[in-house]
Amino acid sequence: MDVDRLTTVIEDFNTIFIRLPSVRKFNFSTLSVLHTLDRRGPIRLTDLLATEQLKQPALTSLVAKLEQDGLLQRRPDPTDGRASLISLTRSGRQIVRSRHAHRVAKLTRLVDQLTPEERAVLAGSVDVLNRLTELAEETP
């Protein structure tokens, strides 16, 4: 099992997977925040901070801007008066879904060109890839 080569292949695959012909121009920080909110549901700013590569003031101002733009909403945390819970609005979720849909379309076009055997291999790897992600979340 050549992990070095696996790493290289994923790195290279990502250069085509991540970049999308984007309708609206969001920077990387914004897209990452929207994605995290979509997965992690209502979350406090501090917890969101842990997954994003931003300092707290930058995240505060980004969240404020996205709230202005109606992509997310903040509700007071009922269990902690200092905090608020941030979650996507319908419109924010729409953006994440739309980007996802574009990726699915792009990937479908590629997968269609694979042989049936290759497709089977790829399909079989989905659970393993998912397992890797789970392990990463558990592993310190």
Next chain:
Amino acid sequence: MDVDRLTTVIEDFNTIFIRLPSVRKFNFSTLSVLHTLDRRGPIRLTDLLATEQLKQPALTSLVAKLEQDGLLQRRPDPTDGRASLISLTRSGRQIVRSRHAHRVAKLTRLVDQLTPEERAVLAGSVDVLNRLTELAEETP
């Protein structure tokens, strides 16, 4: 073959694959430029522009800064007096390699926790993933 789920799994995997505990603080644009230069060798600014999500003036100033910092070098293009060929210096390549090494180490720690069967599936998928990347480069 559920491409939708494949897409989701890769998106989620990437949240742990991309982010690294970085020694030096480079932003996403910088890392992307360094990575592209490492793969695509000496390249003109305009061609580099195609893969990066920046406008030309931003890339010009980023390249100028990275040249100052000794991470890349510019040599005149012998075949075109207007252009110059940009390539990584040893020091620039060092950064890309170091980040790659961190990913390999991180991924190794995860792969070690898989069963032999899971590892075999993953190893088998490397070529297919690579094929997908090639197809993406060919596909318009």
Next chain:
DNA sequence: GCACTTACATCGAAAATTGATATAGTCGCC
């Protein structure tokens, strides 16, 4: 050798990000 295009640079303004610091709520303890 003259218009036209292409490759890159320059410049001022707008946006994003940061470090330092402030504010305000919470918790443990007596």
Next chain:
DNA sequence: GGCGACTATATCAATTTTCGATGTAAGTGC
């Protein structure tokens, strides 16, 4: 039930990044 330490988020000024508009100089076609 109030004091001190801690935590969550906000604010502010300075820096960095990015952009749009435009310039310059080298190549290209006729």
